[in-house]
Amino acid sequence: MTLLSFCIFLSCLLFDSSAKTNDRPIIGVLAQEVYSPKPNQSSYIAASYVKFLESAGARVVPVMINQTLEEYKTLFNSINGILYPGGGVSIISSGYERAAKIFYDLAIEANKRGDYFPVWGTCLGFEQLAYLTSGESLLSHTNTSGVALPLTFTNEAKGSRMFKGFPAELMKDLSSEPLTENSHKWSLAVLTYNTNEQLKKFYKVLSTNTDGDTEFVSTVEAYDYPIYGTQWHPEKNAFEWTRPYIPHSPSAIRTTFYMADFFVSEARKNFHRFESEEDESKALIYNHSPVYTGMQSAFEQIYYF
Numbered sequence: 023m024t025l026l027s028f029c030i031f032l033s034c035l036l037f038d039s040s041a042k043t044n045d046r047p048i049i050g051v052l053a054q055e056v057y058s059p060k061p062n063q064s065s066y067i068a069a070s071y072v073k074f075l076e077s078a079g080a081r082v083v084p085v086m087i088n089q090t091l092e093e094y095k096t097l098f099n100s101i102n103g104i105l106y107p108g109g110g111v112s113i114i115s116s117g118y119e120r121a122a123k124i125f126y127d128l129a130i131e132a133n134k135r136g137d138y139f140p141v142w143g144t145c146l147g148f149e150q151l152a153y154l155t156s157g158e159s160l161l162s163h164t165n166t167s168g169v170a171l172p173l174t175f176t177n178e179a180k181g182s183r184m185f186k187g188f189p190a191e192l193m194k195d196l197s198s199e200p201l202t203e204n205s206h207k208w209s210l211a212v213l214t215y216n217t218n219e220q221l222k223k224f225y226k227v228l229s230t231n232t233d234g235d236t237e238f239v240s241t242v243e244a245y246d247y248p249i250y251g252t253q254w255h256p257e258k259n260a261f262e263w264t265r266p267y268i269p270h271s272p273s274a275i276r277t278t279f280y281m282a283d284f285f286v287s288e289a290r291k292n293f294h295r296f297e298s299e300e301d302e303s304k305a306l307i308y309n310h311s312p313v314y315t316g317m318q319s320a321f322e323q324i325y326y327f
């Protein structure tokens with residue numbers, strides 16, 4: 023009798039845990055306008071963001087700019103998370119900003135209903151999230167255009183969703199070695215964060231950095247939503263080689279992997295899916311080929327649309 027109920031209990035547990043994980047996560051990566059458009063090259067995604075997510079077991083769908091609200095809503099219900107990459111477009115007015123706002127609003131709504139939909143912003147994407155949350159442009163100029171830095175973790179980092187699964191040794195390396203690559207001229211100053219009620223109540227600061235003058239926020243997670251941002255570039259360590267300041271040490275590569283694994287594990291928590299296998303196949307990034315651009319760009323490979 024005891025054994026039987028134990029077995030029932032166990033099978034419930036097993037059933038329950040498998041029911042909670044989506045083992046076919048698909049994540050959207052947002053495109054953005056190219057600086058100087060050419061025929062068939064009006065928007066792009068750097069391939070390193072795609073590889074970053076693929077390395078942790080997700081498939082990728084490009085989220086094109088300039089789509090209708092209806093198209094974005096359909097896509098939102100088809101994918102399991104979205105990543106806003108770094109780049110150089112306006113966070114106040116661009117195709118990137120418009121799509122980012124639509125998905126951000128849909129994610130907030132969905133998460134309020136218990137539909138767990140994660141959003142990640144890297145560099146420009148982080149700045150975009152700060153703008154969307156605060157409704158204001160609050161960035162300060164910093165001298166951080168090409169420098170790898172160690173993270174200064176806050177007390178909140180250890181218990182955070184993002185970092186709690188990281189090995190202690192990697193946390194130690196992250197805090198003592200320059201493993202996080204910064205390529206930005208604008209930053210969210212800690213002082214600005216501390217005096218902005220919207221940002222303060224929405225985001226928990228997990229790490230900060232300084233350029234010597236201005237202390238800035240470098241990693242955040244939202245308190246009540248699976249929304250994450252890094253001012254630095256977790257994807258570059260493993261996948262970009264064009265700049266001498268991109269770190270490639272074993273701990274740098276593990277940083278890429280653990281960040282990717284974390285975000286993909288967040289995307290496994292909902293079961294959004296395409297209406298049909300055909301719709302899914304047509305949407306996947308596999309329909310596009312990256313171009314080798316390492317000779318003239320900061321990115322080794324780029325998808326153009």
Ligand SMILES: *[C@@H]1O[C@H](CO)[C@@H](O)[C@H](O)[C@H]1NC(C)=O
Binds near residue numbers: 061062
């Ligand atoms: C642009 O793409 C279309 C459709 O893929 C193709 O037919 C055309 O040749 C391309 N144009 C250029 C300039 O590459």
Ligand SMILES: *[C@@H]1O[C@H](CO)[C@@H](O)[C@H](O)[C@H]1NC(C)=O
Binds near residue numbers: 064
């Ligand atoms: C997006 O729309 C804007 C404004 O209509 C246009 O200038 C731009 O070329 C479009 N870009 C793409 C990639 O479709």
Ligand SMILES: *[C@@H]1O[C@H](CO)[C@@H](O)[C@H](O)[C@H]1NC(C)=O
Binds near residue numbers: 165169
């Ligand atoms: C900017 O930072 C670099 C080090 O990353 C330093 O060499 C340079 O002098 C700084 N420039 C200014 C204007 O502070």
